[in-house]
Every structure is written in C-alpha cells, then in structure tokens.
Amino acid sequence: EVQLVESGGGSVQPGGSLRLSCVGSGFSFDRYGIHWVRQAPGKGLEYVGNIGINEGNRFYANSVKGRFTISRDNAKNTVYLQMGSLRVEDMAVYYCARDFKDGTFDYWGQGTLVTVSS
Amino acid sequence: DVQLTQSPSSLSASVGDRVTITCRASQVIGNYLVWFQQKPGKAPKSLIYSASSLQSGVPLRFSGSGSGTHFTLTIDSLQPEDFATYYCQQYNIYPPTFGQGTRLEIK
Numbered sequence: 001e002v003q004l005v006e007s008g009g010g011s012v013q014p015g016g017s018l019r020l021s022c023v024g025s026g027f028s029f030d031r032y033g034i035h036w037v038r039q040a041p042g043k044g045l046e047y048v049g050n051i052g053i054n055e056g057n058r059f060y061a062n063s064v065k066g067r068f069t070i071s072r073d074n075a076k077n078t079v080y081l082q083m084g085s086l087r088v089e090d091m092a093v094y095y096c097a098r099d100f101k102d103g104t105f106d107y108w109g110q111g112t113l114v115t116v117s118s
Numbered sequence: 119d120v121q122l123t124q125s126p127s128s129l130s131a132s133v134g135d136r137v138t139i140t141c142r143a144s145q146v147i148g149n150y151l152v153w154f155q156q157k158p159g160k161a162p163k164s165l166i167y168s169a170s171s172l173q174s175g176v177p178l179r180f181s182g183s184g185s186g187t188h189f190t191l192t193i194d195s196l197q198p199e200d201f202a203t204y205y206c207q208q209y210n211i212y213p214p215t216f217g218q219g220t221r222l223e224i225k
Contacts, residue, residue, distance in 0.1 A: 035214075045154075045162065045205055045216040061213050095161055103209030104152045106173070108161035 002026040002107045004034075004096050009112030012086055020081040020112055022096030030074040033057075033099035036081050038092035039111075046092070050099065051079060064090075083114070091116045120144055120208050124217035130225040135196045139220045141189040141206035150210035153182055153191045156219075157202045165204075166191065198224075 008020040022034060036048035049060040051070040058070055069082040079096060093113050097105035121144035131137050141151065149169035154162035164173045166182035169189055179194040193200055201224050206217040 044219045045156075045207070047214045047216070059212055097161075100164070101150075101167065101209065103150070103212065103214050104164070104167060104207060105162075106164055108163075111161055 002098065004098060004107055004109035006094065006096055006109040006112040009094065009114045011115040011117065013118050014086060014088060014116055016086050016116075017082070017084045018086065018114060020083070020094055020096075020114070022079045022081070022109060024077045024079075024098070027098070029077040033102075034070075034072065034079040035097045035099060035105055036070065036094060037097060037105070037108075038090075038094045040089075040092040043092075048081070048094070052099075086114075086116045088116050090114065119213060120147060120211050120215050122206050122208060122215055122217035124204075124206060124220050126220060127218065128221040128223065130223050131196055132225045133196055133198060136192065136194050137196060137222065138193075139191045139204055139206075139222075141184075141191070141217050143187045143189075143208055145211070146186050147208045147210035149185045150208055151182075151184070151189050152207045152209065153180075154205045154207060155200075155202045156205065162205065193222075196222075 003025045005023050033052040035050040051058050067085045072079045093111040095111045096109045098107040100106035123142045125140045151169045153166040156162040165176050170182045181192050204220045
C-alpha cells in the first residue's frame with residue numbers, strides 16, 4: 001500500500017524556520033517526484049513546489065522561492081521541505097503528494113499543520 | 119500562471135440528483151486537468167485525470183469532460199458520501215494551479 005506521512009509541523013514565530021519531512025512507503029520511492037501543496041485554514045489548495053527524481057530538478061512557487069528548499073534522501077525514503085523566513089501567510093496544512101503524469105498527484109499524505117504566529 | 123475558475127462556488131443538491139461543476143482555464147491547457155474531492159480534515163482525493171479518465175477505484179457515477187479551456191465534472195445520482203468540496207487542477211503549465219473549489223452541500 002502506497003503511503004506518505006508528513007511530520008515536523010508546529011508553531012513558529014514570524015521570521016522563524018521549520019523543516020517538514022515526508023516519508024514514503026509501499027512504492028519505489030526513488031522513481032517518483034514528490035510535490036508539496038498547502039492549504040491555509042478554510043482556504044483552497046496552493047502549490048508550493050516539487051523535487052524530481054533527480055535532486056537537481058526542483059521547482060518553487062513564486063510565493064516561497066528563496067525562502068523554502070526541497071531536498072530528498074532516497075536512502076531514507078524521505079523528502080524534506082525546509083522553510084525559512086516564515087510569514088503569517090505561510091500558515092497552513094502542508095501536504096506532500098506523489099507525482100502522477102508530471103504535474104499532478106495520485107497519493108497524498110495526511111498533512112501537517114504549520115502555525116506562524118507571534 | 120494559469121488561472122482556473124470554478125462555477126458554482128457552492129451548490130446544494132439532494133441524494134439522487136445529477137450535478138455538474140464547471141472549470142474554466144485562462145489559457146489552453148489541452149486535457150491536462152484533474153478533479154479532486156476533499157472532505158473536511160482529509161487530504162484531497164483524485165477522481166479524474168486527463169480531463170476524462172477515471173482514477174482506479176472511483177465510482178462510475180463520476181465523469182469528466184472537456185479540453186482546451188472548458189471542463190466539467192458530472193456526478194450522476196449523488197450519494198451521501200459525495201457531499202464534499204471539489205477542486206480542478208491543471209498540470210499542463212508550471213506551476214500547477216487549482217480552482218478555488220466548489221462546495222457541494224446537502225439540500
């Protein structure tokens with residue numbers, strides 16, 4: 001069974017940093033790109049970025065470019081989302097999702113909540 | 119970025135009804151469109167990909183159509199478990215973008 005499990009969410013002050021993890025199981029992790037999508041409380045879905053099979057292939061939404069970094073450790077079946085210079089508007093549930101057809105998503109994690117507040 | 123506009127934003131319907139949700143793209147995206155269903159507190163679930171292909175395990179009452187800039191999701195004979203929020207998402211042009219969502223409520 002394909003599973004993705006996020007962790008690392010929590011409460012942080014504006015300007016702070018946080019690292020989220022996404023652990024995959026039930027599939028050949030190193031053969032799939034992984035995306036991050038977020039959802040602010042009561043709002044819609046927003047694309048954050050992705051990392052391809054090759055770590056050199058990464059994309060970031062303009063809203064997080066220069067502040068967030070995505071990396072992967074295939075030995076640990078894990079993708080990371082390093083978030084820095086956090087803003088109130090970054091507060092959201094963050095989901096990781098497996099790539100399907102190069103740009104959409106077939107399996108999602110359960111999400112992890114990031115709260116940014118002073 | 120490609121903007122996706124869903125209509126309606128909310129919809130009230132009864133069990134057994136047939137409903138249609140529309141998604142319009144700000145530019146041509148071919149058939150690179152997905153429909154997701156999301157229930158409160160849960161991750162989105164993919165229903166339809168490539169505009170009209172049903173994901174494995176999704177009931178046949180769900181169908182999708184369209185190409186270019188105009189797409190529809192139809193649910194035949196609504197079931198109680200179908201009341202949720204639905205999102206379209208394009209994956210033709212990066213970044214992938216989502217519609218604002220359509221909330222389907224019980225009448």
